[in-house]
Amino acid sequence: MPNDIIVHGIEWTAKELFVYPNEYIYWSIQIVMYPYMTGLVAGAFVLSSLYHVFGLKQLKEIAQFSLVFSLALLPVAALPLLLHLQQPTRAMEPLLTPHFTSAIAAFGIVFTAYALIVLSEIWFVYRKYFVEQVHALRDKPGISNGMNRLVYQALTIGAYDVSDDAIRVDKKAARVLAAIGIPVACFLHGYAGFIFGSVKANALWMSPLMPVIFIMSAVVSGIALCMLTYIVIREWQAFRSRRHGGMLKAKEIKGAEQGVIDTAARYLLGFLVAAISLELLDLIFRGYTAMKSWDILRSVMYGKDFMNIFVLQYTLGNLVPFVLLILPGRTLKRTILALLLVLFGVFMMRWNVVIGGQAFSLSFSGYMHYEIPIIPHSLETFKEGLFGALTVISVPFILFWIINKFVPSLQREASGE
């Protein structure tokens, strides 16, 4: 076959027994990344809302951070979709000619609405800080200060009123936006679940529980990632102030961190229990009703994908961190391990849904295996391979680093509250 004609999917699909000729793993690693990253966005936002809406004071610190982090994660929710399209230059079409019977058609609208909510909430929370920066940088010499001041001036959008009344309005607006944001965040992600759950041709995906399962696991992964990043940054700050001789400050940082982590861990556990319960309900229901597809589903779940589903996802990704978090005398190291495992578990859940859903043929008479391209030899094997996924994972951290330069989500004094 000439080199330029390569069937999409053939490079990473291994077929076994009878599979229809056109069947391949069409949705590969990027479609695993899509609900994973969207879930992190939604989860991070829900965590920040726990403070902004429900006033959980213990979560204040992590809430500021989560809010900004969810902004950094936001573009990355759309990135895997873009990388996956066969015609990426036509990516705007779902906005131009949306076909509303399709679950994907609403993505652009929901995504944009959500982005606006996050952006404006951050603006209301940090507006006072922007104004202060503009004033503080006024008389400072140097080009970089001038540039920074210009950025902050742009960020204020001309709203310089920082009277008590104005700040009160800001706070109220932030709270209202956070409250609207919760259902929108849940919708953004629940609807990612709907994209899969509504595919009637796929025996594994089709389930009305899918959106709810997705939301629960999204919150779990979002909280876990925020906690983890928060711990790493706080530890780094404590380490730095210790090195500069500020023992007292280091202790203070550690103390505050412990309190935040304890509270967040409780919420994490709650959502984790909900997510696992729903997933098990789905599994039991499929086994009990034993529809036509159950034979092949069972052979995939208990045979070919047993390792992925029951060992890696349920045991290592759910049960182990659950025990680690709930046992008394939890140390920071143990928490970090548990959080890493939770993130891994949710990733495996996405993997088992997306790849597992294509592990069997529509003929119910054969199997397909996804052999993830490791070393890319073409654009396609890069995008739909390991390095494509790693690119997607690394972008939010780079974005956060940039955003955090202007919106210091980790300085307690910065937010207008």
Added chain:
Amino acid sequence: MTCSRRDFLKDAVGGTLATVMPLSAFTFLSHSEARAAVQESKVRWAFLVDTNKCVGCGLCVKACKNENEIPYDAEVTRTWVERYVVTKDGNTHIDSPMGGRDGFTSMEVDGEEIDPDNIEKAFFVPKLCNQCDNPACVQVCPVGATYQTNDGVVLVDRDWCIGCGYCIMACPYGVRFFHPVHKVADKCNFCYHRISKGMEPACVECCAFGARRIANLKDPDDPVTKIIMTERVAVLKDEYGTKPHVFYLGLDANVR
């Protein structure tokens, strides 16, 4: 302005009713109903496959690939032929090497040598797009690049498809794939460029055994329509509610 609780409740109920009542006028139309409301066509294309007549020569697959410019050696195809070999132990062996393009000349089915004495029954089943009346692929296309014509055929607009693959996932029959050259979704369209000009689809024209035939269901005098209407025909996977329009004569229970 003051507003008593009584006024508020009154206005709320009135407002709700005023909003909801007009909404009740809306109804969900099926694709065919919507189409009929706009313009009723005199044509509804359908297909008849007589599995008793198919010998698995693969000429239809060859003709289709050439007619529709699907790269000949690429392992995707708009139509294909499946071989079913049911052995005496009750097992069903199925294969379709290269979509059956080169015929079935080997006694090996999917790498397994079958003893001829051990065969209970064996037969071939041609497959193609079912041009469903309620097509899942059209429902899920986010940009409307795949659509149903008013004579029932589902088409893909190559200039508008974004290549998301949702339609490929949504089709229960596995007829869709990404065209390896155009990089957009592709599938059988009953050779729409031919049937709309009064010709037969390429696979129908080249089938020497009359196993494949095209019908206009709206024409009661169409001989193929008569067969579909009067004989016992079956469709594939009707449990998905897609209302497929490829009808089969002699369809075996083993067919997937």
